[in-house]
Amino acid sequence: MAAMMPGMRPPASTPGPSHSHPHPHPQPTQTPIQLQPSPALQILLDSVPHSPVPWTLHEQTVPAPPAPPGQKTQPQTQTIVVCSEHKLSYCEKCDVDFNGLNYLHQFLKAAPADAVPPPPNVPPPPQRATVVKQLKEQGNTAFKSNNFGQAIQLYSKSADMALTRPPWEPSAIGKDEVVVALCNRSAAFAFAGAWLNALADAEAVVMIKRPWTKGHFRKARALVGLDRLEDARDALVDGLQFEPDDKVCSLHPLDEDCFDE
Numbered sequence: 001m002a003a004m005m006p007g008m009r010p011p012a013s014t015p016g017p018s019h020s021h022p023h024p025h026p027q028p029t030q031t032p033i034q035l036q037p038s039p040a041l042q043i044l045l046d047s048v049p050h051s052p053v054p055w056t057l058h059e060q061t062v063p064a065p066p067a068p069p070g071q072k073t074q075p076q077t078q079t080i081v082v083c084s085e086h087k088l089s090y091c092e093k094c095d096v097d098f099n100g101l102n103y104l105h106q107f108l109k110a111a112p113a114d115a116v117p118p119p120p121n122v123p124p125p126p127q128r129a130t131v132v133k134q135l136k137e138q139g140n141t142a143f144k145s146n147n148f149g150q151a152i153q154l155y156s157k158s159a160d161m162a163l164t165r166p167p168w169e170p171s172a173i174g175k176d177e178v179v180v181a182l183c184n185r186s187a188a189f190a191f192a193g194a195w196l197n198a199l200a201d202a203e204a205v206v207m208i209k210r211p212w213t214k215g216h217f218r219k220a221r222a223l224v225g226l227d228r229l230e231d232a233r234d235a236l237v238d239g240l241q242f243e244p245d246d247k248v249c250s251l252h253p254l255d256e257d258c259f260d261e
Contacts, residue, residue, distance in 0.1 A: 053096055054084035078106060117168045124169045132161045132177045139184060148192040155185035179209045186218040195225035213239040 008180035037045070067073040080102040083094040098194045139154030162177035175236050199222035205215035216239025223232035 052096065055081050055096070055098065056084045056087075058082040058087050058098070080105075099102040115166070117166070124165070124173065128161060128165060129173070129177070132158050135161065136181060136184065139181075139188070142192075143184070143188055146191075148188045151188040152185055152192070155181045155188060157183070165238075175208055177203050179212065182208075183214055183218055184223065190218075190221050190225060193225070195222050198222035199226065213243045215239070 057079050058081075060080050062076045062078055080089055081098040082089050083091040083096050083098075085091075085094060088094075089099050089102055112113075135154050135158035139151045141157065142148075142151035142154060159178050159181035162174050162181060165174040182201045183205045186198045186205065187197035189195070189201060199219065202215060202218035202222050205212070206219055209215060216235050220232040220235040223229070223235060
């Protein structure tokens, strides 16, 4: 092969048959990293007295739940942990008790989808807030129509829906929803003449959201209905210390009533 002069480019190679790879080359399987316990911890674990527990999985038939009229339900099966010899979840002879483990397994299987916490910094889904608001607005409509019994039921459903928020959602959201529902229900109880119920809801509102003057007004309104005028005055004074210029507690507070829109 002749030597190449300086500055010369190598001759272009003749294109040969192309070789396409429709599938990527298989990657070598990576073994997951397993953390090894410290020797001191391993010695401690080995020193704990223990005996092997013989167990196995068993399919158990569960009675079918009551079916609606005209319908049939099939028996269901569930997998449980039992002792290997007697096939019992609780066995005195084998000295094992798997009832707690089996209950936990069935509980987790039956848990709703929203029982699993979402990743951090994910806002709560809007469906629950929408239902809470719709129930409150329906209660307001019934309240305006002087249908106080129906309004009380709708406000109760709104509060119940707000109270069932998962514990990992911001607590302030549920508190605000519950406060509004109870405040409106207190007003409905007051117009229905159920003064003790109205007072109970108002005191709950004050306990949850003390700086909100409307809760103190609801409490004063219920106390007037119970002919406890001095206590009603104290409730208004307590509310005005948070918002001295609040019109709800300062302008004819015991003769007017309103509910939160």
